[in-house]
Amino acid sequence: MMKKTAVLLVNLGTPNSPSLKNVRKYLAEFLNDKRVIDLPFLRRKFLVNCIIVPFRVKNSSKIYQKLWTKEGSPLLLYGIKVQELLQERMPKGIDIYLAMRYQNPNISNVLEQIRLKNYNKIIIIPMYPQYASSSTGSTLEKAMAIIKNWYVIPEVTFVSQYFDEEGFIDTIVENAKKFDLNAYEHFLFSYHGLPERQVDKVYNDNVPCKDHYCENKLDETNLFCYKATCYATTRLIAEKLHIPQEKYTVSFQSRLDKNWLTPFSDKVITQKGENGVKNLLVFSPAFTADCLETTIEISDEYAALFQKAGGKKLDVVESLNDAPGWIDTLEKMVKSRL
Numbered sequence: 001m002m003k004k005t006a007v008l009l010v011n012l013g014t015p016n017s018p019s020l021k022n023v024r025k026y027l028a029e030f031l032n033d034k035r036v037i038d039l040p041f042l043r044r045k046f047l048v049n050c051i052i053v054p055f056r057v058k059n060s061s062k063i064y065q066k067l068w069t070k071e072g073s074p075l076l077l078y079g080i081k082v083q084e085l086l087q088e089r090m091p092k093g094i095d096i097y098l099a100m101r102y103q104n105p106n107i108s109n110v111l112e113q114i115r116l117k118n119y120n121k122i123i124i125i126p127m128y129p130q131y132a133s134s135s136t137g138s139t140l141e142k143a144m145a146i147i148k149n150w151y152v153i154p155e156v157t158f159v160s161q162y163f164d165e166e167g168f169i170d171t172i173v174e175n176a177k178k179f180d181l182n183a184y185e186h187f188l189f190s191y192h193g194l195p196e197r198q199v200d201k202v203y204n205d206n207v208p209c210k211d212h213y214c215e216n217k218l219d220e221t222n223l224f225c226y227k228a229t230c231y232a233t234t235r236l237i238a239e240k241l242h243i244p245q246e247k248y249t250v251s252f253q254s255r256l257d258k259n260w261l262t263p264f265s266d267k268v269i270t271q272k273g274e275n276g277v278k279n280l281l282v283f284s285p286a287f288t289a290d291c292l293e294t295t296i297e298i299s300d301e302y303a304a305l306f307q308k309a310g311g312k313k314l315d316v317v318e319s320l321n322d323a324p325g326w327i328d329t330l331e332k333m334v335k336s337r338l
């Protein structure tokens with residue numbers, strides 16, 4: 001008999017509205033997470049609450065106002081759509097829930113709803129294909145911190161990453177095929193950035209990430225290194241689209257300081273424009289839904305940078321959003337774990 005199961009999809013979260021007050025609240029909750037700003041307590045508190053949030057909030061609120069639609073933030077709207085579409089594919093007794101790691105729908109409240117329903121099993125799927133301590137690790141730690149206080153703890157399954165899941169790769173490939181790939185001189189795979197020290201901590205051999213071989217090879221040593229899995233996702237997409245290695249670059253966006261993973265997306269885009277690339281197609285395979293980082297940072301800000309540097313057209317491959325292939329992939333991921 002199939003176990004009565006709750007499936008919890010968790011994404012990062014977004015402010016409740018683009019107002020200064022709500023953006024400040026969101027940034028403060030997000031950046032005070034010790035897995036996001038992984039500094040000792042007092043240094044983190046000072047840096048986040050006295051420097052990063054006060055200096056960032058005005059501009060962040062402005063860009064969230066640009067992103068906001070009549071219905072709200074795209075990240076949340078796509079999350080709700082995915083939850084509904086996935087629920088339609090499920091047999092009786094399998095319920096799909098959506099929560100956000102920060103803000104709403106609040107993960108503590110959603111897990112409380114789940115607890116009250118006495119499920120035999122919970123499957124937790126963070127909406128991040130590549131593992132990072134600041135995204136997946138934080139989500140799973142938070143879920144465990146809540147569940148550990150329950151009197152009855154059912155079977156719990158955590159999905160840590162799916163950077164190479166066939167349906168995930170194929171859905172990105174399908175989205176890319178909506179463009180005439182012969183029209184682009186170069187392709188950019190732009191992933192959310194991370195401080196280098198965060199990928200260094202994955203390794204047990206005291207050798208920093210940059211001295212491993214993450215651009216070219218994935219094995220048991222670097223299987224949970226975000227940089228290595230970003231390159232692995234890229235290789236799989238490029239192979240299926242027959243994009244040769246010299247025609248693409250992997251890069252990292254949204255840095256807070258210079259010690260984040262390189263090369264930086266904005267620098268690569270400027271360099272490509274200056275070197276005569278006229279048409280550039282950008283993939284963003286770290287994001288399962290379009291959000292501030294894709295809609296504003298890539299489609300607006302990077303497109304303007306590219307044109308200023310001499311480029312003509314920068315196009316962006318849509319995120320997975322509510323694509324049927326992505327719902328098929330999640331359905332398969334859930335059903336194989338029931």
Ligand SMILES: C=CC1=C(C)c2cc3[nH]c(cc4nc(cc5[nH]c(cc1n2)c(C)c5CCC(=O)O)C(CCC(=O)O)=C4C)c(C)c3C=C
Pocket residue numbers: 012013014015027035036037056060073075128132134135192193194195254256286287290291292293
């Ligand atoms: C791949 C997933 C993500 C990782 C890893 C990640 C790490 C990370 N992010 C910041 C700082 C910010 N990120 C912001 C927005 C944002 N980040 C992700 C995903 C990952 N972040 C998403 C999907 C979004 C957009 C959310 C939305 O509402 O659309 C922001 C806020 C925007 C801004 O002010 O620029 C910040 C800040 C750090 C420090 C970090 C790892 C250390």
Ligand SMILES: [Fe+2]
Pocket residue numbers: 192254
């Ligand atoms: Fe982020």
